[in-house]
Amino acid sequence: MKHILALDQGTTSSRSIVYNERLEVVASAQKEFTQHFPLPGRVEHDALEIWESVLSTAREAISRAGITPSSIAAVGITNQRETVVVWDRKTGEQVHRAIVWQDRRTSEAMSAFREAGREQLVQHRTGLLLDPYFSASKLSWILQNIPDGQARAESGELAAGTIDSWLIWKLTGGSSHVTDVSNASRTMLMNIRTGGWDPDLLRLFNIPGSILPRISPTSGDLGTVDASHFGTAIPVRSAVGDQQSALFGQLCTRPGLVKCTYGTGCFLLAHTGTDAVASANRLLTTVAWQIGDQPLEYAVEGSVFMGGAAIQWLRDGLGIIKSAPEVNTLASGVPDSGGVYLVPAFTGLGAPYWDPDARGTILGLTRGSTSAHIARATLEGIAFQVADLVAAMEKDSGKKISVLRVDGGACASDLLMQIQSDLLGRTVERPVNIETTALGAAMLAGLGAGIWPDVDALSKIRSVDRRFEPTVTATNRHARLKTWKRAVKRARNWEA
Ligand code: ADP
Numbered sequence: 473m474k475h476i477l478a479l480d481q482g483t484t485s486s487r488s489i490v491y492n493e494r495l496e497v498v499a500s501a502q503k504e505f506t507q508h509f510p511l512p513g514r515v516e517h518d519a520l521e522i523w524e525s526v527l528s529t530a531r532e533a534i535s536r537a538g539i540t541p542s543s544i545a546a547v548g549i550t551n552q553r554e555t556v557v558v559w560d561r562k563t564g565e566q567v568h569r570a571i572v573w574q575d576r577r578t579s580e581a582m583s584a585f586r587e588a589g590r591e592q593l594v595q596h597r598t599g600l601l602l603d604p605y606f607s608a609s610k611l612s613w614i615l616q617n618i619p620d621g622q623a624r625a626e627s628g629e630l631a632a633g634t635i636d637s638w639l640i641w642k643l644t645g646g647s648s649h650v651t652d653v654s655n656a657s658r659t660m661l662m663n664i665r666t667g668g669w670d671p672d673l674l675r676l677f678n679i680p681g682s683i684l685p686r687i688s689p690t691s692g693d694l695g696t697v698d699a700s701h702f703g704t705a706i707p708v709r710s711a712v713g714d715q716q717s718a719l720f721g722q723l724c725t726r727p728g729l730v731k732c733t734y735g736t737g738c739f740l741l742a743h744t745g746t747d748a749v750a751s752a753n754r755l756l757t758t759v760a761w762q763i764g765d766q767p768l769e770y771a772v773e774g775s776v777f778m779g780g781a782a783i784q785w786l787r788d789g790l791g792i793i794k795s796a797p798e799v800n801t802l803a804s805g806v807p808d809s810g811g812v813y814l815v816p817a818f819t820g821l822g823a824p825y826w827d828p829d830a831r832g833t834i835l836g837l838t839r840g841s842t843s844a845h846i847a848r849a850t851l852e853g854i855a856f857q858v859a860d861l862v863a864a865m866e867k868d869s870g871k872k873i874s875v876l877r878v879d880g881g882a883c884a885s886d887l888l889m890q891i892q893s894d895l896l897g898r899t900v901e902r903p904v905n906i907e908t909t910a911l912g913a914a915m916l917a918g919l920g921a922g923i924w925p926d927v928d929a930l931s932k933i934r935s936v937d938r939r940f941e942p943t944v945t946a947t948n949r950h951a952r953l954k955t956w957k958r959a960v961k962r963a964r965n966w967e968a
Contacts, residue, residue: 474545476917477534477706479526480910481551481635482714483572483736486522488529490537490544491914493923495933497907499537501529508569513576516569519557522635523642527701534702541702546709547643548917549694550717550909551635553658556607558614558621558632558683564646567618567630570638571610578609579828590676597673599657599664599748599757601826607634608660608677615679625683632683634659636711640695643708648695651685652711653768657759662687664748664759667768690716690761691920709920714909715739716760719771720916721908722877723934725927730865730873732858733908734882737822738779740861741771742873753864754824763919763927772868774823774861778816778832780882782850785818792843800887803848811836813955814849815963816857824864825960829967835959851885855892856956862896875899879908886938893940897949900940 473492480487484507489500503525508516534541554573559566571577582602585591591602600606611632615621624630631641637651656662656669661679663670667687674681688694694708712720715733719741722731727745732738741760746767748757760771778785783796793799815821817830834846862873876898882888883906893900905911915930924930942949 473543474923475537475539475543476546476548476914476921476923477530477544478548478550478910478914478917479530479639480714480913481522481526481549481639483552483574486525486529487910488526488533489910489914490533490539493918495911495914498539499533501532501536503529513579515572515575517555517572519559519566519570519638522570523639526639531702541704541706544702544706545923546917546921547697547706548710548712548913549636549639549708550712550714550913551639551655553634553655553713553715554605554607555635556610556614556632556659557635557638558611558618558630559638559641561629561631561646564642567621568614570635571614573605575610576604578604578613581609585676593672594660596750597663597670598660599750600660601754601756603826606658606660608673608679611659611679612677622678626680628682630683631685633685637685640708640711643697643701644695645698645700648708649685650688650694652688652690652694653759653762654690654713654716655711656687658713664757664768664770667759667762689764691763691916693920707921709918710913710916712761712913712916715741715773716758716771717910717912717916718879718908719743719760719912721910721912722879722903723931724877728871728873729877730875731877731879731908733880734779734854734878734888735880736779736781738776738854738858738880740774740858740865742865742869744770744772746770749868751864751868753867754826755861755864755868756823761916763916772865774864776854776857776861777819777822779854779857780880782814782816782818782854783882786847786850790846792847796882797884799847799851800885802844803851803887805844806842806848809849809852810841810845811838812841812845812849813959814846814853815959816850816853817963821960821964823861825964827964830964831966833959833963835962851888851891852895854882855888855895856953858892859895859953862898873898875901878902879906889940890943893942894944895949895952897942897946902937902940904935904937
């Protein structure tokens with residue numbers, strides 16, 4: 473039996489999972505790492521601690537699986553996206569802590585670019601909107617804030633990359649400086665149509681091309697793990713951004729197939745085939761993946777900042793529940809939200825609003841309102857935000873999304889999924905395996921290693937746990953969506 477080692481490097485923890493050829497989980501290990509918040513709005517990770525957490529969980533997973541490392545046909549990597557690391561090519565040491573996707577330190581620089589009329593160029597080349605979220609402005613910040621950064625970058629002393637790139641460098645003992653095209657598409661430096669670094673964007677952000685990794689297909693030859701790490705050399709056969717990996721893990725591999733991941737935030741991605749479809753509704757266009765030498769495949773993406781995190785707020789901020797799953801019992805105690813609406817704009821609103829100045833709002837409170845109504849309004853607030861993304865996607869494509877495939881921790885909530893189906897008027901489909909992120913990387917690595925001949929060979933892997941069908945009338949849905957829009961209006965521009 474052959475195995476695949478998937479390395480899932482997330483924002484708060486690293487997980488390593490050993491799969492067998494049938495894509496069953498043989499063993500796994502997980503480790504959290506430190507979040508650094510040096511100043512308000514700043515979020516950093518120690519790249520060395522990330523690497524050590526990946527290496528130690530990988531070793532632990534292999535040992536728990538009780539397999540010989542030589543049976544591992546391939547390593548697959550999936551990772552938190554946009555977070556950027558700069559390191560010294562000679563010593564292999566980071567020159568600054570990694571700047572995390574959540575970090576807002578380059579907000580002003582991005583506003584200045586917007587005011588200077590750069591957004592159109594950036595959106596056209598990269599499919600992204602000018603926002604500190606993406607890697608380019610963070611990379612530029614590091615080069616300008618370490619001693620002689622720009623000169624050291626230009627002389628070839630430094631290397632940079634997203635987390636996949638950093639991990640592959642470490643895994644291969646510094647012999648591969650490479651990233652995959654899905655990760656590169658989130659840097660704001662790659663032309664998503666050509667799949668190459670864009671000279672105009674490098675100039676705009678003042679990034680010397682020599683500091684960047686080679687861009688590789690998502691599934692292919694990304695280097696060989698040095699034998700010193702696991703006792704034997706193992707090929708790295710995939711690297712893929714976490715959301716694109718979940719899209720693949722849900723087998724959304726044909727145009728029109730859509731998934732939503734309900735984690736801390738919610739991420740809705742629709743596969744659009746080999747066309748990069750520009751959004752007229754402020755969604756992002758991104759590379760889904762590239763398999764071997766086949767053409768690039770694309771997705772449109774919308775993200776909600778507060779998804780499951782809103783439930784955590786009920787637990788940690790309000791203290792009306794003791795654990796996340798308790799929200800379901802509490803909210804089930806009432807038949808509806810009793811007219812209460814909660815807009816989870818705690819950190820602003822993401823797509824399609826992109827309003828950093830919006831703030832969380834609870835509306836419609838009366839003397840009869842209880843914690844159960846607020847709990848229910850919170851679940852509805854998550855589902856309304858996803859419904860807004862689905863509506864934006866349908867407006868863009870002119871096509872109806874008939875089924876939404878769901879995954880992520882909060883999709884375990886039957887109530888949330890039922891509410892989602894009611895508010896969409898669509899089928900919501902939950903697979904048995906909701907851990908689709910690591911699964912996608914394992915599938916892509918197995919394809920790269922030739923374990924399966926093609927994507928079709930994987931179709932038997934996915935099985936459905938439950939389908940949720942709408943239970944409310946269209947009139948009820950439309951009335952609630954209309955009130956939601958009014959609530960969003962009141963939450964917007966609060967900080968301004
Ligand atoms: P991430 O990968 O972003 O850390 P996960 O996919 O692990 O997130 O999902 C965790 C989120 O899911 C948490 O925000 C938590 O509030 C929510 N969650 C977990 N279990 C449940 C449940 N049974 N019901 C509702 N929400 C849940």
